[in-house]
Amino acid sequence: MEPTIGYYLPCKKYYKLHFEQFLILCKRAQIKTIEINDDYFNSIHSQSPPNIIVHKLTDILCREVLNDDKMAHQFLEKFRQMKGRTIMIDNLESISQLLNRHVQYSLLKEIQTIYVPPFISITDEFTANDCQKIQQLLTNNNIQYPIICKPIQAHGSESHNMKIIFDSSHLIDIQYPCILQQFINHDGILFKIFLVGINDDNFYIVKRSSIRNFTITQSLETISFHSSEVSSTQACSNLNNGEDIIVDGITIDNERIKELVRLIKKKFELNLLGIDVIINCQTQQYAVIDVNYFPGYEGMKDFNQQLFNLCENILNEQSLQLKSHLNKTIFKNNSVSLMKIQSSKIIY
Numbered sequence: 001m002e003p004t005i006g007y008y009l010p011c012k013k014y015y016k017l018h019f020e021q022f023l024i025l026c027k028r029a030q031i032k033t034i035e036i037n038d039d040y041f042n043s044i045h046s047q048s049p050p051n052i053i054v055h056k057l058t059d060i061l062c063r064e065v066l067n068d069d070k071m072a073h074q075f076l077e078k079f080r081q082m083k084g085r086t087i088m089i090d091n092l093e094s095i096s097q098l099l100n101r102h103v104q105y106s107l108l109k110e111i112q113t114i115y116v117p118p119f120i121s122i123t124d125e126f127t128a129n130d131c132q133k134i135q136q137l138l139t140n141n142n143i144q145y146p147i148i149c150k151p152i153q154a155h156g157s158e159s160h161n162m163k164i165i166f167d168s169s170h171l172i173d174i175q176y177p178c179i180l181q182q183f184i185n186h187d188g189i190l191f192k193i194f195l196v197g198i199n200d201d202n203f204y205i206v207k208r209s210s211i212r213n214f215t216i217t218q219s220l221e222t223i224s225f226h227s228s229e230v231s232s233t234q235a236c237s238n239l240n241n242g243e244d245i246i247v248d249g250i251t252i253d254n255e256r257i258k259e260l261v262r263l264i265k266k267k268f269e270l271n272l273l274g275i276d277v278i279i280n281c282q283t284q285q286y287a288v289i290d291v292n293y294f295p296g297y298e299g300m301k302d303f304n305q306q307l308f309n310l311c312e313n314i315l316n317e318q319s320l321q322l323k324s325h326l327n328k329t330i331f332k333n334n335s336v337s338l339m340k341i342q343s344s345k346i347i348y
């Protein structure tokens with residue numbers, strides 16, 4: 001029977017990735033593809049689950065985990081029920097570790113050689129009256145101004161509105177729940193590392209614009225921004241470096257990134273990853289500021305081919321395992337009948 005790959009992608013993601021190219025590659029290789037949606041689940045009793053499911057379910061996972069949404073939970077349960085019979089690219093439990101910035105950063109910090117700028121987590125139990133308490137937490141954790149305030153939720157439309165705060169008198173501006181993190185001067189350059197987990201070396205680095213350096217000489221008003229304004233491919237914000245500042249010389253060490261990718265992939269057990277790195281312009285430390293599940297892969301021309309290769313590898317492994325399982329069973333059955341023959345010989 002021909003192998004099958006199921007997919008669940010929000011429309012926007014499907015078109016942005018040109019996912020039809022992936023489907024064409026599958027067709028050429030005689031791999032069946034099927035969209036996983038409500039219709040699929042309604043007719044599931046008549047078919048066995050796909051060998052692999054490729055998906056971006058982060059929005060639905062966020063609704064389930066962070067908003068306790070029942071519909072989202074019911075939909076995800078249908079994927080969970082296929083566990084053991086299909087390979088999910090990637091596991092929902094692994095992806096969940098990235099959805100909350102506090103969880104994500106805490107796990108990254110457990111990797112000793114990885115640097116995550118110091119942060120504290122501010123739950124929604126804090127109120128505008130707690131600024132002193134928050135300042136104390138910042139001091140205890142050795143976090144200096146400026147600081148960046150990020151929503152605790154790391155994925156979805158609500159997660160990208162950020163603030164830069166320059167002094168304690170503006171702590172009143174933070175939105176709850178959030179992460180407050182040390183702002184690192186990095187010459188306005190961000191490195192995005194896109195990974196398709198065929199092996200640890202299979203990553204692609206793109207350089208993007210980012211937020212320019214700040215020196216605090218006087219108290220500044222809080223700056224609010226959306227992360228796409230400063231770091232998307234089209235970014236052209238007054239928070240970026242002006243054209244007169246030349247930063248083309250900044251490069252990143254491939255070997256260091258290779259090690260970083262290996263450690264993060266192993267820690268989170270994910271195949272489709274985007275890792276955002278900035279380089280502290282004073283200490284040259286590589287700071288990991290964000291890990292995204294199934295990112296946009298903008299700039300990586302052959303993403304669909306890479307994803308296809310990953311799926312093909314998994315299918316090949318599956319069929320090898322199946323063959324070896326069948327061989328073992330045949331061998332076991334043969335040896336059983338051989339033993340029967342031998343023992344019958346003894347009897348006679």
Ligand SMILES: Nc1ncnc2c1ncn2[C@@H]1O[C@H](COP(=O)(O)OP(=O)(O)OP(=O)(O)O)[C@@H](O)[C@H]1O
Nearest residue numbers: 117159160181182183184210211227231276289290
């Ligand atoms: N600690 C930091 N120091 C300096 N700049 C930072 C820091 N953290 C984030 N930034 C800047 O803010 C931008 C958005 O941060 P972050 O990547 O955490 O947001 P996001 O909304 O999760 O992004 P993405 O769209 O990649 O998911 C970064 O691209 C970078 O320009």
Ligand SMILES: O=P(O)(O)O[C@H]1[C@H](OP(=O)(O)O)[C@@H](OP(=O)(O)O)[C@@H](O)[C@@H](O)[C@@H]1OP(=O)(O)O
Nearest residue numbers: 013058154155156157274292294295296297298
């Ligand atoms: O593609 P999607 O709609 O899933 O959006 C993702 C976005 O890709 P896009 O901006 O190119 O679309 C990613 O940007 P890159 O790191 O790849 O630059 C990153 O911001 C993810 O966090 C977003 O996922 P979300 O947070 O919304 O779940």
Ligand SMILES: [Mg+2]
Nearest residue numbers: 154290291292
């Ligand atoms: Mg993110």
